[in-house]
Amino acid sequence: MDAIPTTALTPDSGHASVRADLLGRMRGASGPYLAGVAVCGMIVAWALFAWGYQIVNGFGSTGVRRPVYWGFYIVNFVFWIGISHAGTLISAILRLTGAEWRKPVTRAAEAITVFCLMIGGLFPLIHISRPWFFYWMLPYPNERLLWPNFRSPLFWDLTAILTYLSGSVIYLYLPLIPDLAELANHSKGAKRRIYRALSLGWTGSDRQWQALERSMKLMAVVILAIAVSVHSVVAYDFSMSVMPTWHNTIFAPYFVVGAIFSGIAALVLVMAALRKMMGLERYLREVHFVNLSKLLLLMSLIWGYFTFSEHLTTWYGNLPSEIRVFQIREHGLFGMLFWTMVACNFVIPFVLLGISKLRSIPTIAVSSAAVLVGMWLERFLIVVPTLSTPPLAAAWGSYAPSWIELSITAGTFAAMVLLYLLFVKAFPIIAIWEYDDGVRAR
Amino acid sequence: MEYVHAEFSRGEDAAAAIRDLAAAGISKSAMELYSLRPVELDPAPLARRSRMSLAAVLSAITVGGGATALVYWAQRDYPLITGGMPINSGWATGVVTFETTMAGAVMGIFAALLWESGLLRGRKRVPVPVLPDRGVVLQVAGAPDTAGLAESLRAAGAVAVEVVGAED
Known part of the structure; x- marks a missing residue:
């Protein structure tokens, strides 16, 4: 990775300067900010209405029909859980390897993880259609002597996502504690009391710093293992079935690679938006985007390799059930989507990020946006073509989302933006103590 | 109980002061460093065993x-x-x-x-020094001769020293 230039900050920089600058950006709300909150809030409200409509009128009001039992909801579930890997990769790996350049980036990444898991975890609830029966998934003694099916990948999902969500919340919270104490010291009234309570009585003693740093290192190790397992488990939802093109051994690593790939892309987009909207050019500099773009390019190449391997094996095997899915995915109904996916995930990043003269913050952001589109399409192309062509030709069907799925999908993207907008006004988006530490370390 | 707070502009000076105080018989458990950032010195002057x-x-x-x-x-x-x-x-x-x-x-x-x-633990309230933007504060609890201790801390490079009582 490129080294951070030693003239990172202006000469008057220091803890007080960084703190005043970052805390100052949390105060007040501009017109565009409020407009963003209002628009996102309205989209989320509409999505909630759509969900309510689905609950009242039943799952038949969606576009999910036999034989395509998994539609947009599962596509979105896999997509959002995938993006959640941004936090673990950027924060945990870079923390463990001691990469100094991560410091302005980690909190934005960790927040993405938590929000994406909250959003992604909603989709199974939406998909089961009767969310009030969610507790049937939980293993508790009951009068019916029923237990969940522990050997079902859907139950594995539950344990994996709950573990990942709780771990990620703690992993986001730990480095926030010193900043919460700073916030309490520089706030008044109710805000001060809330921040004080959240900081758990942090005083900045050496005992606390030692315990915090030790816990963050341990958490980084644990959260990495959890992150890899979570998307592997999501892949097992597919590969444990005997459906054509799903039942293969490459799915778990393929999903993990795709998750990290889309997670980096999401992080770059969030960073670009924060930089522009909050004026964080001083902290989120081109070197951060360039370093992340190299990771993005690497993941693009790995993704391309995995995709090629998977499709070559299917094509060469020429099993009737598999080749049928292969053909409709690449040449038929879904062909346009497939080649768009390849362009978004491989061609565009390869050109824009691989040629150093073209590499700039705008082109890196464009590549990242393309990757997010491509990865969503990849999830769609994994789920729908296979389900629409079951072994019996008489059972073939198609899938088109209804306004409910489209509304809920739009609502989750709006919810992500809304959560982020609220977060940046409640907490410093760059870890004050870590950033300052980074300046001093040089 | 009285506490002595000594502000050092460099962590290394505070570490040297801790070594001197420990050599003079003051227990390390009576000492604590406070800072707005982690004090990264090797070896850590107040290294604690962790489980x-x-x-x-x-x-x-x-x-x-x-x-x-x-x-x-x-x-x-x-x-x-x-x-x-x-x-x-x-x-x-x-x-x-x-x-x-x-x-x-x-x-x-x-x-x-x-x-x-020690977060969330119901321990007695120890006075917390106001932390400087740069540097660290060394806190020494219950020293028998606070005046002499303050003087030796100044001699060790402390830029400011104060004696405070416990809050309880």
Whole structure:
């Protein structure tokens, strides 16, 4: 990775300067900010209405029909859980390897993880259609002597996502504690009391710093293992079935690679938006985007390799059930989507990020946006073509989302933006103590 | 009890002062450093023994083992139709064991953090110094000769020294 230039900050920089600058950006709300909150809030409200409509009128009001039992909801579930890997990769790996350049980036990444898991975890609830029966998934003694099916990948999902969500919340919270104490010291009234309570009585003693740093290192190790397992488990939802093109051994690593790939892309987009909207050019500099773009390019190449391997094996095997899915995915109904996916995930990043003269913050952001589109399409192309062509030709069907799925999908993207907008006004988006530490370390 | 607070502009000076005080017979448990950023000196002047890793491992084994036992007994007592596959198999429920083990590790780390850092613990209220933007504050608790101690801390490079009483 490129080294951070030693003239990172202006000469008057220091803890007080960084703190005043970052805390100052949390105060007040501009017109565009409020407009963003209002628009996102309205989209989320509409999505909630759509969900309510689905609950009242039943799952038949969606576009999910036999034989395509998994539609947009599962596509979105896999997509959002995938993006959640941004936090673990950027924060945990870079923390463990001691990469100094991560410091302005980690909190934005960790927040993405938590929000994406909250959003992604909603989709199974939406998909089961009767969310009030969610507790049937939980293993508790009951009068019916029923237990969940522990050997079902859907139950594995539950344990994996709950573990990942709780771990990620703690992993986001730990480095926030010193900043919460700073916030309490520089706030008044109710805000001060809330921040004080959240900081758990942090005083900045050496005992606390030692315990915090030790816990963050341990958490980084644990959260990495959890992150890899979570998307592997999501892949097992597919590969444990005997459906054509799903039942293969490459799915778990393929999903993990795709998750990290889309997670980096999401992080770059969030960073670009924060930089522009909050004026964080001083902290989120081109070197951060360039370093992340190299990771993005690497993941693009790995993704391309995995995709090629998977499709070559299917094509060469020429099993009737598999080749049928292969053909409709690449040449038929879904062909346009497939080649768009390849362009978004491989061609565009390869050109824009691989040629150093073209590499700039705008082109890196464009590549990242393309990757997010491509990865969503990849999830769609994994789920729908296979389900629409079951072994019996008489059972073939198609899938088109209804306004409910489209509304809920739009609502989750709006919810992500809304959560982020609220977060940046409640907490410093760059870890004050870590950033300052980074300046001093040089 | 009285506390002496000495502000140092450099962590190295504070570390040297700690070594001098320890050599003069003041226990390291009576000393504490305060700063707005972690004091990264090698060796750490007030290095403390940690059992966080042990807590994480024990918690992981407890939670993961408990969950595995629950799965085992539930499957044994209320068996599902498995199509000829074994009722209990590590392959079928290994993921549950792994995830709950990791969940246990997370809980153990967080609990150990709260314990070792002293956060949320109902200890007597120790006066917390106002922290400078740069530098560190060394706190010495219950020294018999606070005036002499203050003088020696100044001689060790402290830029400011104050004597305060406990808040309780």
